[in-house]
Amino acid sequence: MTDTVPKLTPEQLDIFGQELDAIRQRVLDDRGERDLDYIRRMIRIQRGLEVTGRGLLFASCIPPAWLAGVTALSLSKILDNMEIGHNVMHGQYDWTGDPALSGHGFEWDTACPSDQWRHSHNYMHHTHTNIVGKDRDLGYGILRMSEEQSWNPYYLGNPVYAVLLAVFFEWGVAMHDLEVERLGSGDIAWDEKRDLLAGIWRKASRQVLKDYVLFPILAGPQAALVLVGNATANIVRNLWTCTIIFCGHFPAGVIEFTEEETAQETRGEWYFRQLLGSANLTGGKLFHIMAGNLSHQIEHHLFPDIPAHRYGEIAVEVSELCARFGIPYNTGPLGKQFGSVVKKICRLALPDRLRGATPAPAPAAAAPPADAPHEPLLVAG
Amino acid sequence: MYTETARTDRTRRQRGRPSPPPRRRRNLGHRILGSGLIEALAAPHGADRYLELVRPGWSVRELRAEVTAVHHPAPDSVTLTLRPNHLWRGHEPGQFVRCTVEIDGVRRARCYSPASSAHRSDGMLELTARAHPEGLVSRFLHEHAAPGMVVGLEPAAGDFVLSAERPDRLALISGGSGITPVMSMLRTLIEEDHRGEIAFLHYARNPDRVPYARELAQIAVQAPGVNVAFAYTRGARGGGPQGARGNGLAGHFSLDHLSAIAPELAATEIYVCGPAGLIDAVRAACNPERVHSESFVPPALTLDARDAAGAVSFARSGIDAPNSGATLLEQAEAAGLKPAHGCRMGICHTCTCRKLAGGVRNVVTGEISSTEDEDIQICVSVPAGSVALDL
Ligand SMILES: Cc1cc2nc3c(=O)[nH]c(=O)nc-3n(C[C@H](O)[C@H](O)[C@H](O)COP(=O)(O)OP(=O)(O)OC[C@H]3O[C@@H](n4cnc5c(N)ncnc54)[C@H](O)[C@@H]3O)c2cc1C
Numbered sequence: 036m037t038d039t040v041p042k043l044t045p046e047q048l049d050i051f052g053q054e055l056d057a058i059r060q061r062v063l064d065d066r067g068e069r070d071l072d073y074i075r076r077m078i079r080i081q082r083g084l085e086v087t088g089r090g091l092l093f094a095s096c097i098p099p100a101w102l103a104g105v106t107a108l109s110l111s112k113i114l115d116n117m118e119i120g121h122n123v124m125h126g127q128y129d130w131t132g133d134p135a136l137s138g139h140g141f142e143w144d145t146a147c148p149s150d151q152w153r154h155s156h157n158y159m160h161h162t163h164t165n166i167v168g169k170d171r172d173l174g175y176g177i178l179r180m181s182e183e184q185s186w187n188p189y190y191l192g193n194p195v196y197a198v199l200l201a202v203f204f205e206w207g208v209a210m211h212d213l214e215v216e217r218l219g220s221g222d223i224a225w226d227e228k229r230d231l232l233a234g235i236w237r238k239a240s241r242q243v244l245k246d247y248v249l250f251p252i253l254a255g256p257q258a259a260l261v262l263v264g265n266a267t268a269n270i271v272r273n274l275w276t277c278t279i280i281f282c283g284h285f286p287a288g289v290i291e292f293t294e295e296e297t298a299q300e301t302r303g304e305w306y307f308r309q310l311l312g313s314a315n316l317t318g319g320k321l322f323h324i325m326a327g328n329l330s331h332q333i334e335h336h337l338f339p340d341i342p343a344h345r346y347g348e349i350a351v352e353v354s355e356l357c358a359r360f361g362i363p364y365n366t367g368p369l370g371k372q373f374g375s376v377v378k379k380i381c382r383l384a385l386p387d388r389l390r391g392a393t394p395a396p397a398p399a400a401a402a403p404p405a406d407a408p409h410e411p412l413l414v415a416g
Numbered sequence: 417m418y419t420e421t422a423r424t425d426r427t428r429r430q431r432g433r434p435s436p437p438p439r440r441r442r443n444l445g446h447r448i449l450g451s452g453l454i455e456a457l458a459a460p461h462g463a464d465r466y467l468e469l470v471r472p473g474w475s476v477r478e479l480r481a482e483v484t485a486v487h488h489p490a491p492d493s494v495t496l497t498l499r500p501n502h503l504w505r506g507h508e509p510g511q512f513v514r515c516t517v518e519i520d521g522v523r524r525a526r527c528y529s530p531a532s533s534a535h536r537s538d539g540m541l542e543l544t545a546r547a548h549p550e551g552l553v554s555r556f557l558h559e560h561a562a563p564g565m566v567v568g569l570e571p572a573a574g575d576f577v578l579s580a581e582r583p584d585r586l587a588l589i590s591g592g593s594g595i596t597p598v599m600s601m602l603r604t605l606i607e608e609d610h611r612g613e614i615a616f617l618h619y620a621r622n623p624d625r626v627p628y629a630r631e632l633a634q635i636a637v638q639a640p641g642v643n644v645a646f647a648y649t650r651g652a653r654g655g656g657p658q659g660a661r662g663n664g665l666a667g668h669f670s671l672d673h674l675s676a677i678a679p680e681l682a683a684t685e686i687y688v689c690g691p692a693g694l695i696d697a698v699r700a701a702c703n704p705e706r707v708h709s710e711s712f713v714p715p716a717l718t719l720d721a722r723d724a725a726g727a728v729s730f731a732r733s734g735i736d737a738p739n740s741g742a743t744l745l746e747q748a749e750a751a752g753l754k755p756a757h758g759c760r761m762g763i764c765h766t767c768t769c770r771k772l773a774g775g776v777r778n779v780v781t782g783e784i785s786s787t788e789d790e791d792i793q794i795c796v797s798v799p800a801g802s803v804a805l806d807l
């Protein structure tokens with residue numbers, strides 16, 4: 036989709052990169068007790084919701100208690116995965132030296148083992164964001180999310196696969212690094228993935244044991260209700276996280292890149308790709324917290340290891356910077372962004388010729404006309 | 417997680433809450449909380465991550481201590497009484513503990529030698545820190561430590577200890593803040609009813625910088641065989657408590673100071689803790705084989721990353737290599753290691769690894785850091801002098 040990429044000169048890109056570096060450095064220098072207080076407050080709220088939720092579920096025979104329990108547990112899992120787990124595992128709090136907040140040590144309340152997540156997400160996705168063929172988050176090996184993926188009849192089921200992925204998102208994420216589609220096609224052998232499988236088994240069995248065996252047994256006669264409650268909370272969390280994550284990279288206007296274009300990136304170009312490859316969601320404070328601040332996906336992709344609760348403050352500067360350079364800053368309310376993701380999923384289910392091969396809509400913000408394809412830029416040093 | 421450090425602690429101090437007596441044995445509660453079932457229910461975070469939210473000092477697996485009393489034995493010193501949790505296994509007289517506090521959101525660990533007797537019956541631990549004018553942790557403790565504050569501890573360590581078979585004649589010599597380990601030795605020996613001769617010689621700049629002065633005076637009077645003398649290096653004439661030998665000492669260490677209170681020097685085991693100058697002087701004047709010493713002062717670091725000086729030591733693999741000036745990831749790979757990594761540009765934190773000692777410069781931010789035991793991203797860190805990595 037190189038035709039919609041705004042054209043910046045190498046010098047402009049350098050300055051753009053330096054300005055972003057300056058924002059990053061300013062936040063890094065300012066990190067301190069405020070950030071620690073924030074994340075600990077989140078942890079306290081999450082643990083409180085978890086204990087409350089599990090406690091209420093023990094009274095499942097009273098329907099409102101069941102409902103309240105499931106709500107609290109769902110919120111707990113969402114907070115744990117998004118505002119706490121995802122962000123802590125990015126190393127956002129490594130500077131505190133607190134082992135409970137160490138990006139390398141943290142485990143989260145989901146089936147995916149944290150070490151595999153750090154590889155598939157922190158490294159693969161964040162380094163190769165939106166590079167078709169390298170960023171496996173583009174469709175997760177299951178969906179067709181880009182015109183660059185050639186169509187075949189399997190993709191007629193695109194919307195169905197998307198719904199299934201959303202419902203079982205935690206398992207999709209857990210199996211992400213397995214590259215199941217390549218195992219199926221025989222590109223890679225099962226043997227190569229044995230360690231990964233063992234890791235998934237270890238982590239997932241602990242999750243299953245806790246949610247589907249131990250807590251139900253402890254609930255005695257209400258075992259079935261607790262089991263269903265825990266499953267519901269897991270699914271609510273799955274639907275929500277999947278929605279937020281899809282809205283971060285797949286709304287209209289988000290741009291994909293090719294391996295050739297990005298082979299020799301400068302820092303400025305790297306920032307530029309992160310920016311064009313992400314989209315934000317607008318909303319209130321509570322919404323941003325429940326979205327793990329991934330509603331500020333652009334800022335997160337520019338600065339993945341800055342404490343996420345700062346993204347809102349930075350967003351003002353980043354969007355101003357974009358306006359100055361004529362770079363589109365993709366943002367909108369959840370309904371709009373989600374609607375455009377759904378449209379894309381359905382549109383790409385069909386072969387290109389049936390759709391009349393309409394080009395993707397232009398990015399929201401005004402951008403200087405792109406008269407030449409974006410070329411990789413080389414900077415000495 | 418040590419929640420609520422200085423701030424809430426002040427309110428607790430105002431309330432003057434008396435501390436309940438310590439419980440050291442692994443009681444039923446600890447056993448249940450540490451059980452497999454509880455861990456399975458608390459997965460993936462573990463029971464500690466819930467307990468500490470109820471009370472910061474509570475932990476099944478982490479050694480921590482709560483400050484129960486704070487006083488200032490000298491204007492620039494602070495003495496903390498700590499109640500360690502059930503994981504504390506005690507200390508030998510002379511050993512140190514690494515103590516972790518949180519300052520502006522960042523954990524900082526420093527070593528402090530307990531001054532308390534190894535046999536203290538209430539299970540408490542006493543640390544005395546001298547506030548260095550530029551010091552981060554010592555000043556923080558001096559200004560902000562208050563009852564209720566929770567600190568992290570590591571098990572006691574160090575070879576500067578009284579030999580298990582207690583010598584008959586001992587000289588305990590200290591300079592400045594180095595008084596703490598020898599104080600622990602003295603208190604321990606007294607509780608053991610030591611029958612021999614103990615000479616306690618302490619050097620300070622001036623009289624109001626001596627913590628434990630009153631207690632030492634009392635010991636000199638009451639404990640048979642203990643001689644105490646103070647020597648002041650800045651002007652004032654020192655001495656011992658009334659009636660003690662060794663009155664009127666001044667200036668830096670000399671053999672006269674010591675022989676005044678330890679007449680049978682040739683048969684005396686000497687323990688000295690203080691600045692390098694004091695230790696060197698004691699070694700030069702006495703039989704070095706009888707001198708046991710420790711210094712608190714860290715070796716000076718050269719923090720110039722431009723000239724690739726020093727060596728890189730990969731501690732876990734037991735490999736040492738001269739510092740080539742490249743990033744630590746590249747140097748590790750050049751040494752044949754295969755550290756985990758991803759982006760190689762400081763984004764993904766895959767390469768994060770523990771730096772055990774030494775200074776590094778972050779090539780992205782230019783920031784230089786020499787904190788011991790900190791996690792660094794080795795793909796964007798170059799050594800500033802010698803570095804030890806847990807790789
Ligand atoms: C085995 C061991 C036992 C120790 N026991 C005690 C103890 O019982 N009581 C106690 O007060 N301290 C003790 N220390 C020293 C203590 O660990 C800290 O180094 C000290 O409190 C200074 O820490 P800081 O964070 O305040 O200073 P930092 O912020 O680390 O350093 C600030 C400045 O002070 C200098 N500096 C650091 N330490 C010293 C020092 N000891 N003497 C002179 N200059 C210094 C540094 O070079 C730096 O320029 C011990 C050290 C060791 C290694």
Ligand code: FES
Binds near residue numbers: 756757761795796
């Ligand atoms: S390898 Fe990615 S941060 Fe070092």
